[in-house]
Amino acid sequence: EAGVAQSPxxxxxxxxxxxxxxxxxxxxxxxxxxxxxxxxxxxxxLIQFQNNGVVDDSQxxxxxxxxxxxxxxDSTLKxxxxxxxxxxxxxxASSSRASSYNEQFFGPGTRLTVL
Amino acid sequence: xxxxxxxxxxxxxxGDSSVINCTxxxxxxxxxxxxxxxxxAGLQLLTYIFSNMDMKQDQRLTVLLNKxxxxxxxxxADTQTGDSAIYFCAEPNTGTASKLTFGTGTRLQVTL
Numbered sequence: 001e002a003g004v005a006q007s008p009x010x011x012x013x014x015x016x017x018x019x020x021x022x023x024x025x026x027x028x029x030x031x032x033x034x035x036x037x038x039x040x041x042x043x044x045x046l047i048q049f050q051n052n053g054v055v056d057d058s059q060x061x062x063x064x065x066x067x068x069x070x071x072x073x074d075s076t077l078k079x080x081x082x083x084x085x086x087x088x089x090x091x092x093a094s095s096s097r098a099s100s101y102n103e104q105f106f107g108p109g110t111r112l113t114v115l
Numbered sequence: 116x117x118x119x120x121x122x123x124x125x126x127x128x129x130g131d132s133s134v135i136n137c138t139x140x141x142x143x144x145x146x147x148x149x150x151x152x153x154x155x156a157g158l159q160l161l162t163y164i165f166s167n168m169d170m171k172q173d174q175r176l177t178v179l180l181n182k183x184x185x186x187x188x189x190x191x192a193d194t195q196t197g198d199s200a201i202y203f204c205a206e207p208n209t210g211t212a213s214k215l216t217f218g219t220g221t222r223l224q225v226t227l
Binding site for chain 2: 004031040041042043044045048055056091093095101102103104105106107108109
């Protein structure tokens with residue numbers, strides 16, 4: 001079974017530029033999550049999708065961050081414009097309702113550096 | 116808001132036992148989780164415990180749950196160099212079972 005795929009793995013941009021991250025979840029997983037992991041901290045949920053609908057985006061800075069999952073499969077997360085404090089690893093995860101304990105499967109992440 | 120706390124760093128010798136501790140906040144959590152993150156990789160579920168259990172053992176791993184004190188621990192027996200990683204405990208957010216709050220993570224260093 002293929003895992004959660006993310007690209008790119010690394011991205012370096014200057015502040016005020018735009019950047020987009022892509023995630024392809026495990027096939028058949030209806031729930032998709034985007035997390036932000038700042039160095040030395042645990043992951044913080046940015047947005048959660050159930051199929052192509054948003055379940056929770058309460059911690060997404062909506063003035064600069066946006067995310068979509070148009071066909072209920074892969075997803076993109078965009079930052080426009082980026083700030084220095086956006087430097088972090090962006091993790092995508094997916095889960096299936098078949099798991100009673102809601103195991104989340106994580107991709108390798110995209111490390112963003114904002115200069 | 117929820118705040119899951121962990122100590123930042125633990126160093127043990129190969130072959131010794133490791134104990135990683137976590138304090139969580141929501142006494143109504145149904146499951147509590149331990150995730151492992153190796154360098155440059157995403158998180159991987161290591162083990163979990165249902166809230167009506169006090170202990171769960173899975174090969175070298177033992178999870179202890181003290182609901183009264185909201186304390187969760189992970190014991191790794193016969194720690195190996197391959198166990199070097201960051202360990203996160205996580206609890207579901209109140210009212211949203213699928214949304215997790217992660218602790219700050221404990222970096223386990225295994226020395227020879």
